[in-house]
Amino acid sequence: LAEEIGYVLAGPDIYYATEAELFQKLAEDAGHTVTVANSEYSPSKELANVEDFIARGVDIIVLLSANAESGTQAALRAKEAGIPIFFVAALPSPAGYDIPTGIVSGDWIDMGKTVGEYVGKNHPGKNVALLEGVYGQGIAEMIRKGFDTGIANANGGNEVVLANSAGWNRKDGLAVTQDFLASSKEFEVIYAMNEEMMAGAIQALEEAGELGNYALFSGNGKEIGWSWMRDGIMEATVANPPTLEADLNFQMVQAHIAGIDYPRHVYNIQPLLTVDNLDGAVPWVIDDYLAMKASGKLVVDLFAQPEIKSMEVWEASGSSN
Amino acid sequence: MLNKSNDLNEKQPSKNDQTGVIGAQQFRQFLRNRNTPLLIGLLIYIAIIALIEPAFLSAYNIRNVMLQVSVAGIITIGMTLMIIAGQIDLSVGFLVGLTACIMAALLKAGVPEIIVAFSGLFICISSQMVTGLVVARLKLEPFIVTLGMMAIYRGIALLLTRGAEIPLDRKFEFLGRSRFFEIPTPVFIFIGLMILFAFILSNTVFGKQLFAVGENNEAAYLAGINVSKFKIKVYALHGLLAGIAALILMSRIGVGSPNMASGLELETIAAAVVGGAALAGGRGSIFGSFLGVVFLGIISNSMNIIGVSTFWQYIMLGAVVIGAVIIGGLNKDK
Amino acid sequence: MLNKSNDLNEKQPSKNDQTGVIGAQQFRQFLRNRNTPLLIGLLIYIAIIALIEPAFLSAYNIRNVMLQVSVAGIITIGMTLMIIAGQIDLSVGFLVGLTACIMAALLKAGVPEIIVAFSGLFICISSQMVTGLVVARLKLEPFIVTLGMMAIYRGIALLLTRGAEIPLDRKFEFLGRSRFFEIPTPVFIFIGLMILFAFILSNTVFGKQLFAVGENNEAAYLAGINVSKFKIKVYALHGLLAGIAALILMSRIGVGSPNMASGLELETIAAAVVGGAALAGGRGSIFGSFLGVVFLGIISNSMNIIGVSTFWQYIMLGAVVIGAVIIGGLNKDK
Amino acid sequence: MTSNNKILELQNIVKHFGGAKALDGVSFDLYSGEVHTICGENGAGKSTLIKVLSGAHTPDSGKIFIDGNLVNDLTPNEMLKAGIATIYQENTLFLHLSVYENIFVGRELTSKYGRLDKSAMIAEAKNIITSLGADIDVMDTVSTLGGAKMKIVEIARAVGRKARVLVMDEPSSSFGNHEVDLLFDVMHRLRKSGAGIIFISHHLDEVYAISDRVTVIRDGQNISSNAVGEISNKQLIQDMVGRNVEQVYHHTPCVKDHVVLELKNASGYGFNEANLYLKKGEIVGIAGLVGAGRSELINSIFGKYPLASGQLSLYGKSVSINTPETGMKNGLCLITEDRKIDGLFLGQSCNDNIYVPLLTKQKNLLVKSQVQKNLSNHYVDQLSIKISSIEQPVSGLSGGNQQKIILAKWMATNPSIFLFDEPTRGIDVGAKEDVYLELQKLIESDKSILIVSSEITELMGLCDRVYVMKAGTIVNELVDEEITEHNILESAL
Numbered sequence A: 001l002a003e004e005i006g007y008v009l010a011g012p013d014i015y016y017a018t019e020a021e022l023f024q025k026l027a028e029d030a031g032h033t034v035t036v037a038n039s040e041y042s043p044s045k046e047l048a049n050v051e052d053f054i055a056r057g058v059d060i061i062v063l064l065s066a067n068a069e070s071g072t073q074a075a076l077r078a079k080e081a082g083i084p085i086f087f088v089a090a091l092p093s094p095a096g097y098d099i100p101t102g103i104v105s106g107d108w109i110d111m112g113k114t115v116g117e118y119v120g121k122n123h124p125g126k127n128v129a130l131l132e133g134v135y136g137q138g139i140a141e142m143i144r145k146g147f148d149t150g151i152a153n154a155n156g157g158n159e160v161v162l163a164n165s166a167g168w169n170r171k172d173g174l175a176v177t178q179d180f181l182a183s184s185k186e187f188e189v190i191y192a193m194n195e196e197m198m199a200g201a202i203q204a205l206e207e208a209g210e211l212g213n214y215a216l217f218s219g220n221g222k223e224i225g226w227s228w229m230r231d232g233i234m235e236a237t238v239a240n241p242p243t244l245e246a247d248l249n250f251q252m253v254q255a256h257i258a259g260i261d262y263p264r265h266v267y268n269i270q271p272l273l274t275v276d277n278l279d280g281a282v283p284w285v286i287d288d289y290l291a292m293k294a295s296g297k298l299v300v301d302l303f304a305q306p307e308i309k310s311m312e313v314w315e316a317s318g319s320s321n
Numbered sequence B, C: 001m002l003n004k005s006n007d008l009n010e011k012q013p014s015k016n017d018q019t020g021v022i023g024a025q026q027f028r029q030f031l032r033n034r035n036t037p038l039l040i041g042l043l044i045y046i047a048i049i050a051l052i053e054p055a056f057l058s059a060y061n062i063r064n065v066m067l068q069v070s071v072a073g074i075i076t077i078g079m080t081l082m083i084i085a086g087q088i089d090l091s092v093g094f095l096v097g098l099t100a101c102i103m104a105a106l107l108k109a110g111v112p113e114i115i116v117a118f119s120g121l122f123i124c125i126s127s128q129m130v131t132g133l134v135v136a137r138l139k140l141e142p143f144i145v146t147l148g149m150m151a152i153y154r155g156i157a158l159l160l161t162r163g164a165e166i167p168l169d170r171k172f173e174f175l176g177r178s179r180f181f182e183i184p185t186p187v188f189i190f191i192g193l194m195i196l197f198a199f200i201l202s203n204t205v206f207g208k209q210l211f212a213v214g215e216n217n218e219a220a221y222l223a224g225i226n227v228s229k230f231k232i233k234v235y236a237l238h239g240l241l242a243g244i245a246a247l248i249l250m251s252r253i254g255v256g257s258p259n260m261a262s263g264l265e266l267e268t269i270a271a272a273v274v275g276g277a278a279l280a281g282g283r284g285s286i287f288g289s290f291l292g293v294v295f296l297g298i299i300s301n302s303m304n305i306i307g308v309s310t311f312w313q314y315i316m317l318g319a320v321v322i323g324a325v326i327i328g329g330l331n332k333d334k
Numbered sequence D: 001m002t003s004n005n006k007i008l009e010l011q012n013i014v015k016h017f018g019g020a021k022a023l024d025g026v027s028f029d030l031y032s033g034e035v036h037t038i039c040g041e042n043g044a045g046k047s048t049l050i051k052v053l054s055g056a057h058t059p060d061s062g063k064i065f066i067d068g069n070l071v072n073d074l075t076p077n078e079m080l081k082a083g084i085a086t087i088y089q090e091n092t093l094f095l096h097l098s099v100y101e102n103i104f105v106g107r108e109l110t111s112k113y114g115r116l117d118k119s120a121m122i123a124e125a126k127n128i129i130t131s132l133g134a135d136i137d138v139m140d141t142v143s144t145l146g147g148a149k150m151k152i153v154e155i156a157r158a159v160g161r162k163a164r165v166l167v168m169d170e171p172s173s174s175f176g177n178h179e180v181d182l183l184f185d186v187m188h189r190l191r192k193s194g195a196g197i198i199f200i201s202h203h204l205d206e207v208y209a210i211s212d213r214v215t216v217i218r219d220g221q222n223i224s225s226n227a228v229g230e231i232s233n234k235q236l237i238q239d240m241v242g243r244n245v246e247q248v249y250h251h252t253p254c255v256k257d258h259v260v261l262e263l264k265n266a267s268g269y270g271f272n273e274a275n276l277y278l279k280k281g282e283i284v285g286i287a288g289l290v291g292a293g294r295s296e297l298i299n300s301i302f303g304k305y306p307l308a309s310g311q312l313s314l315y316g317k318s319v320s321i322n323t324p325e326t327g328m329k330n331g332l333c334l335i336t337e338d339r340k341i342d343g344l345f346l347g348q349s350c351n352d353n354i355y356v357p358l359l360t361k362q363k364n365l366l367v368k369s370q371v372q373k374n375l376s377n378h379y380v381d382q383l384s385i386k387i388s389s390i391e392q393p394v395s396g397l398s399g400g401n402q403q404k405i406i407l408a409k410w411m412a413t414n415p416s417i418f419l420f421d422e423p424t425r426g427i428d429v430g431a432k433e434d435v436y437l438e439l440q441k442l443i444e445s446d447k448s449i450l451i452v453s454s455e456i457t458e459l460m461g462l463c464d465r466v467y468v469m470k471a472g473t474i475v476n477e478l479v480d481e482e483i484t485e486h487n488i489l490e491s492a493l
């Protein structure tokens, strides 16, 4: 049952690269062929990539879309051409929720909520500065929505006083944090939505001699975050390992090929990580991930995941302050 | 069609313009034509890819490629006019994005499609005319003015959408998704505009003056051409073509998004130059630009079709661009 | 320092060059200087932001801005040389990215830091020399050749890193993170290079020849300048400066990533032009470029400081660029 | 032939460039059927005046009347429509366009539905070119033509407009006698048909041969205006330069016996089998018609183009010079024919322009600005270059003064052999005298000079020997008394 799979990747980014790489490895081990195309975050490129795979006549398309709305349009083309299309690490537009054949996504609202509640409980009354992801994908917006809900739920009286996109990357994380530190707004908590931006933030704090004066939180749970927590630099992160997500995605594709029933939409597994539970943290490094799985310490089973039936509607929030 | 517009756009000295005899002479002219090496290169490239993967030449994929190329192709027409006139435009990608966002917002607000379409064209034409006015009247470098405009369009589009996309909810599908005789409408529009502008360039006063203005502003002014008005006209035409491209692109993707056409400015400039246009102005042809935009446009498709990592497409793209201008340069010396 | 290099780089006519008296005459010269409106504009901008948010002028933030600006600033020096020589370089952003990726990969492979640093410089210098060779010997347009090179560097960097980043694991921190007398090392390097090149441009054979070659290639050739060799030299210097910038940037961010410097090419071109350089060649100054890069560099910082949406920074950026060239253009006519 | 019908009048035209006054209340008029010449030294304001008339420059004040009506809208477009066609001093051609396209730029012929009528334009262009007696293919791209032919195309363009007023700013400066004769034929014909012609030339013999009236301007002001028969050559020069110029040519032979430069059987781009030599202290001329290959020959000696075959020796030693750089190293310098294209750095100051060739010669990496300034000031004085400051960009200089900047720049390199291609092109009589005096000083200090000139009197007045070229070959060598207009033309034709 060797199938030809076209994998459309949102853009060059370590998270996405890991998704594609593990998927490709698993799929090729299973005898499939995988061609990876990169959309460089461009909606037209994404559509073109999907169309090219349709032209090539692949059997299955996996779409890691950076653009919820246009990704959905692309998915529609595949569907019209009769090719099953799976979303991973991305969601379609709320209106097009039914279009993809299957979806594995982060539960971004919950990620933000987890951190928000933790902050509210452990740092009540403290002001927060946010390093957000790229606006427009829906991801940053949903995390923000969750975070706002989280601090409200915890009722600690926290307030977000500064928020800006740092583009998911370290360079902007550094510059934006430097600018935050220079501003006259007071804050004691920094929440960066991924570890790359947090790395920039930590450097800015270090250079300003302020490391240790702020409570730091990030998202995604990459290994570098584990070491920050071990060193006492960072308090917590929410895991969202691309390895695990890719694994679920692969299992879903396999089930589809085999004609087995499977949950159409599942979330990635996203526990709160602190220094206390790092032992069970899921690695991003592919070899480590596979080793952990082989050792039996990690069991990943698509069919054990609860099926999601609907998605949140989100609002663009780029100019929220 | 190809050979026809080829001749129409030829700016090389050719003493045999009057002769109508088809044969050896025409063939010799064809060999001397600047676009010939590019055409041959393109055919070789297509042949190689088709050998590796015959699906590349399937009817579906040819339609697919032409469709993918048509938006860039329409903008390339405008960019070719601009480059011949000695101008350049870095803002067009984000102008298309901004226009699409505004149109999508209007559609969402319930404005009728036809009014939305005309507003889109109006926005593109008038923005470009403002840029043209600044560049022409104040005698500023278009490179830097349009770079500034690019930032401004980008900022406005982001503010408007707050970074997100605005879905069309299946409105406005006609332009981008319909077909006639199995050929998608955008391809019809693209080819039609190419032929129209190839004709305009070689058979109208506007076309002649375009080359004159681009080659020597000062001399054109002294010859009685109102150079700044003329330039603003070129910007307006370029704006019109960008507006048409925005309509098609938006209709095809089904959303308005700030970044939806970013990068197109460089792609279309590259296509025009690969097709023989000189950034110093005064030289270029629509047929050359057609070859250029098709060549650059099939690279990414061909990589996907033969299953090579997309990252190779950048190297391929760079190699084609540099190779084409090197060969064009060698040819020029003869 | 500012006023000094200002005089050194001034290319405008000034009748009173010989006098050494400081006073009214100097002041009049200052008013006539092309950079004066830009300097005044910059000061007004700074004053307004500081009024809204006094923290903008805190020692911390000034250091912060200078640090943020230093990488772009060093590349702007090279870009200014290129523009004066009538060249332009769209590839430098991705060349810096590629170089950083290669250096990061070498460090990961255990190669000693010093060897890695020299390899980085070597890569930048030699790549730029190859581009210079192609442009100068084959007489091609630098815009399009460097556009092609940009795609190639990007492709190689993406293939090398498979689209991810290569972390340095705290190696190589000295250059980007150390300080002397409270001033970060990159700022020292940036300011030092500015002064050095301001001196070179106005007091050396190389500097004089740079303006001659940029103004009129052919006349420079007939005046005994080996123009293509000279151009390759300019590309090499630009490469060296890009290499230094790559070292600092990588060291500061702690990773090598393909896109880490993308966009810098346009930012540095804009900075040089805002600072008075003419893309046609033959005009530009280091002090003007310094003002340009600082002005563009503080926009994003100031928006963040006063808490305005980042999207506004694009509009501000575009407005500053266009405003500066308009004012520069008006000044030119007088 | 002059009628009483005044077609044009300019009153009190004032024009400043920055602080400098180029025109300070100049008045001028023109009758139908008249050739009215404007004379004046370099920088007097002649070109500025005609640019105001053509609409290229907007005057600060003053009035222009056509047929007695005040003209309000002074743009090139309006002036062309009013029937004033101008041939500018510097080329205004489109090099990548063909001859016929150039002739019709701005007034393209169309047939039905606005479609270009190419065959009509080609046919008419052919007619105009033929009527000018020139041999130019109208389908040729202009960049392939030599300087003189380009000028003919410009004339054709202006003539083709069938204008009532034809303005010609130094149309003949790149012409030889043959072309000048053709030009005069055309001018006579136009005059007969009732057009008025404004003519500018630094060749006073031409002025006397063709004009009805001569107006002299100096420093942007009217000096005199006379019918051509009423003003003597001497007085005309006196009016122009404000002093007496007794003798234009100063030539006392200083020829020494060593041959410093010798070319044997040399062929290259544009010439073949050339044999020539040049002695120390000698001035040798190269005469010939336009397009004879003279420019190519001396460009090749300097190293701009490589020699295809043959041998070049300097001081008896065979050398190979393939680039201008090596040409300079071997003590040569070349003053090219077209100052704008390959002579000047237009946006740079006079000071920097003069210093450029020295940069390649100096060993030191630093440039001392005081040394540079002293040098510039020295040459500005010596060649009486009219500028407000050495920091002024050369783009603002008059044509003749630009030419002097080029002379200065090469004199400063102190070469031992000078190669001159039309060195006095566009230079006024007074300044020519300065230049010739400089040449004399050069040979007195044992320099040698090879000079290409289309001005036969110049060759007669200056040269010890003259080679005559025809169609790429040296066909004759004339010494001392043999150097006459008759002899030169006889071999050249």
Ligand SMILES: Nc1ncnc2c1ncn2[C@@H]1O[C@H](COP(=O)(O)OP(=O)(O)OP(=O)(O)O)[C@@H](O)[C@H]1O
Pocket (backbone or CB within 6 Å): D017, D018, D020, D021, D022, D040, D041, D042, D043, D044, D045, D046, D047, D048, D049, D089, D395, D396, D397, D398, D399, D400, D401, D426, D428
């Ligand atoms: N574009 C300009 N910018 C500044 N100054 C100028 C400009 N054009 C002309 N001038 C100045 O105006 C004066 C008159 O110049 P113009 O060219 O009219 O002289 P001309 O009589 O034509 O001289 P020539 O015989 O050398 O051609 C000169 O002093 C010149 O420097």
Ligand SMILES: Nc1ncnc2c1ncn2[C@@H]1O[C@H](COP(=O)(O)OP(=O)(O)OP(=O)(O)O)[C@@H](O)[C@H]1O
Pocket (backbone or CB within 6 Å): D143, D144, D145, D146, D147, D148, D149, D174, D270, D288, D289, D290, D291, D292, D293, D294, D295, D296, D337, D454
């Ligand atoms: N760029 C060119 N391309 C083709 N032919 C050229 C070019 N330049 C000059 N020629 C031709 O070479 C021949 C020599 O021209 P050139 O102008 O050097 O002669 P010349 O004796 O110096 O006359 P002139 O007084 O016009 O300078 C002419 O036939 C001319 O048309």
Ligand SMILES: [Mg+2]
Pocket (backbone or CB within 6 Å): D046, D047, D048, D089, D169, D398, D399
């Ligand atoms: Mg003049």
Ligand SMILES: [Mg+2]
Pocket (backbone or CB within 6 Å): D294, D295, D296, D337, D421
């Ligand atoms: Mg000549």
